[in-house]
Amino acid sequence: MGDFLRETKAQLVRWLIHTRREPFSMAFNLLNPVILLIFMGGAFQSLAKDFTGGDYRAYLLPGVLALTAFGNSMAGGIPLLFDKENGFLLRLMSAPISRASILLARFLAVNLNTLLQCALILILGLLFGIQIATGLTGAVALLFISLLLGFGVTIVSLILAFVLENHGDFFAILGITALPLTFLSSAFVPLESLPGWMRLLAQVNPMTYAVDGMRTLALVGWNGSVLAHMAIVLVIFDVAMFWVGNRVLRRHMA
Amino acid sequence: MDPVIVRVVSLKKSYGPVRALDGISFEVGRGRIFGLLGPNGAGKTTAVRILTTLTRPDDGTAEIAGADVLANPAKVRSLIGYVPQELTVDPYLTAAEHLRYYADLYHLAGAAWETRTRELLALLGLAGQEGRRVRHFSGGMKKKLDLACGFLHRPPLMVLDEPSLGLDVQVRHDVWRYIEQLRDQGTTVFLCTNYMDEAERLCDEVAIIDRGRIAALGTPAALRSNLKRDVISVEVSASHDHHAEKLAALERAVAGLDLVRETMKDGTQLKIYVEQNELALPQILSSAAALSVPIHAISYSRPGLDEVFLHYTGHSFAEGNEHHG
Numbered sequence: 001m002g003d004f005l006r007e008t009k010a011q012l013v014r015w016l017i018h019t020r021r022e023p024f025s026m027a028f029n030l031l032n033p034v035i036l037l038i039f040m041g042g043a044f045q046s047l048a049k050d051f052t053g054g055d056y057r058a059y060l061l062p063g064v065l066a067l068t069a070f071g072n073s074m075a076g077g078i079p080l081l082f083d084k085e086n087g088f089l090l091r092l093m094s095a096p097i098s099r100a101s102i103l104l105a106r107f108l109a110v111n112l113n114t115l116l117q118c119a120l121i122l123i124l125g126l127l128f129g130i131q132i133a134t135g136l137t138g139a140v141a142l143l144f145i146s147l148l149l150g151f152g153v154t155i156v157s158l159i160l161a162f163v164l165e166n167h168g169d170f171f172a173i174l175g176i177t178a179l180p181l182t183f184l185s186s187a188f189v190p191l192e193s194l195p196g197w198m199r200l201l202a203q204v205n206p207m208t209y210a211v212d213g214m215r216t217l218a219l220v221g222w223n224g225s226v227l228a229h230m231a232i233v234l235v236i237f238d239v240a241m242f243w244v245g246n247r248v249l250r251r252h253m254a
Numbered sequence: 255m256d257p258v259i260v261r262v263v264s265l266k267k268s269y270g271p272v273r274a275l276d277g278i279s280f281e282v283g284r285g286r287i288f289g290l291l292g293p294n295g296a297g298k299t300t301a302v303r304i305l306t307t308l309t310r311p312d313d314g315t316a317e318i319a320g321a322d323v324l325a326n327p328a329k330v331r332s333l334i335g336y337v338p339q340e341l342t343v344d345p346y347l348t349a350a351e352h353l354r355y356y357a358d359l360y361h362l363a364g365a366a367w368e369t370r371t372r373e374l375l376a377l378l379g380l381a382g383q384e385g386r387r388v389r390h391f392s393g394g395m396k397k398k399l400d401l402a403c404g405f406l407h408r409p410p411l412m413v414l415d416e417p418s419l420g421l422d423v424q425v426r427h428d429v430w431r432y433i434e435q436l437r438d439q440g441t442t443v444f445l446c447t448n449y450m451d452e453a454e455r456l457c458d459e460v461a462i463i464d465r466g467r468i469a470a471l472g473t474p475a476a477l478r479s480n481l482k483r484d485v486i487s488v489e490v491s492a493s494h495d496h497h498a499e500k501l502a503a504l505e506r507a508v509a510g511l512d513l514v515r516e517t518m519k520d521g522t523q524l525k526i527y528v529e530q531n532e533l534a535l536p537q538i539l540s541s542a543a544a545l546s547v548p549i550h551a552i553s554y555s556r557p558g559l560d561e562v563f564l565h566y567t568g569h570s571f572a573e574g575n576e577h578h579g
């Protein structure tokens with residue numbers, strides 16, 4: 001166990017050094033969500049009054065957080081793919097280390113990043129005067145829900161990193177999934193406003209449930225049944241991805 | 255303890271239609287430096303990948319200290335250190351951070367880590383550079399750091415895929431000396447190389463690999479002497495009246511010597527193929543003196559591993575490279 005922790009920590013430290021020495025990449029990641037939230041939110045304020053009943057920015061905040069968690073997690077496997085391409089990963093695989101430490105270290109790094117980004121977005125939102133119905137405790141809950149969504153998506157990304165041959169394929173998959181998955185959810189508009197077939201797809205998208213839960217916290221209050229519904233769906237999603245990941249990666253990392 | 259550290263038996267590996275390894279077998283004894291010498295595409299890296307548990311062979315077996323690479327990969331990994339052919343350093347990290355990283359992955363104790371880090375940085379001429387990011391390193395510096403990371407944990411078997419690729423002459427010699435030191439302390443070293451001089455100078459044993467097959471196996475000296483092609487050329491001055499008779503007399507005289515295997519007369523030149531140059535040359539010279547042969551010039555040449563390669567594969571080393579282009 002001591003060895004496992006040491007291996008995981010060494011690899012996590014490496015990933016955190018990457019984040020620290022690449023501050024611009026973090027800034028770019030934050031650019032889109034902030035533009036969405038502060039500027040779009042402000043611009044469509046009056047237009048969206050019908051279904052928000054108030055501050056469209058508060059309505060958007062959960063969507064932006066979910067989007068950030070999703071995007072960051074989905075891209076989380078890319079550095080592993082680069083490691084695979086340049087031989088770094090092979091060298092690692094020849095070392096007497098637990099395979100799980102490679103995955104766990106990356107998983108932790110990705111989700112620490114997500115936490116940091118979502119926290120910054122929240123703080124910025126609060127500074128711009130966005131009100132959260134459930135207050136500070138609710139804000140912490142929003143972060144937690146973002147991570148709950150991010151966990152499963154990170155696993156998907158790790159699987160892709162090991163299954164795909166090169167980063168070009170990875171970026172292609174990112175490109176064709178990110179936008180549809182966002183719009184086939186309740187991230188920006190209520191489910192009811194989507195046409196039938198889109199609503200159906202949105203209903204199997206875990207992002208929808210994360211957003212619904214967060215939106216209740218942001219706009220309404222501690223609504224037990226919505227939150228429970230969300231928690232069940234997200235936990236099932238995470239566990240399912242873990243199960244799939246365990247099966248696939250065991251084979252690919254043997 | 256089994257004195258054989260690496261045991262490879264009819265190993266095969268194909269990538270689609272390419273037969274990277276076509277049934278190679280060899281053994282490496284404990285505390286030896288074993289070199290796999292071959293041109294580009296010969297299958298060296300493929301063999302390394304199998305020994306380091308990174309690639310599954312199609313057929314045959316490979317064992318490290320009795321542990322099978324397929325059945326017991328975890329055990330194998332705990333016995334080896336591996337420095338790949340390509341650079342695997344991380345541009346974001348400093349040299350010191352790399353060493354720390356591998357020390358943690360190989361569970362090295364703090365004290366050993368510090369002394370070895372200092373020793374390796376000094377040996378490889380990286381002292382004073384440990385705080386710099388590798389992004390700013392030259393290619394050679396990156397290779398040195400790669401080697402340092404591999405040497406750090408002192409495994410029973412070091413696997414080095416082209417260890418001196420991209421190093422300048424000075425560092426190359428330092429690295430060779432260090433590898434010899436490791437060997438003298440009991441480490442077994444398995445290395446791949448493209449360089450004849452590296453195999454010749456460093457390896458206790460060499461396997462010449464060509465197109466996925468082992469063409470020859472033995473100590474560099476044995477491989478060379480198997481060739482029996484040390485050649486001494488004696489040239490007589492054509493201006494001398496009886497040069498032809500004198501040369502013929504010399505040929506008869508030396509043909510009776512034990513060390514001489516073959517002679518060949520060609521105009522004013524006599525080629526004498528001998529077993530051991532150092533011993534044969536004085537004998538030939540004294541025969542020539544006794545017969546007062548009018549010697550104009552004498553030269554001798556030893557076969558290099560390139561001739562060894564040619565002899566065993568039927569084509570030159572350079573052609574081997576072209577073959578796989």
Ligand SMILES: Nc1ncnc2c1ncn2[C@@H]1O[C@H](COP(=O)(O)OP(=O)(O)OP(=O)(O)O)[C@@H](O)[C@H]1O
Binds near residue numbers: 274
């Ligand atoms: N992953 C792979 N996929 C397809 N073909 C491969 C792969 N790895 C190696 N090969 C092929 O197998 C053959 C042997 O390659 P290998 O890398 O073992 O050669 P090598 O002796 O290490 O050469 P070099 O001196 O250039 O490093 C080559 O023809 C190569 O193209």
Ligand SMILES: [Mg+2]
Binds near residue numbers: 298300415
């Ligand atoms: Mg190679």
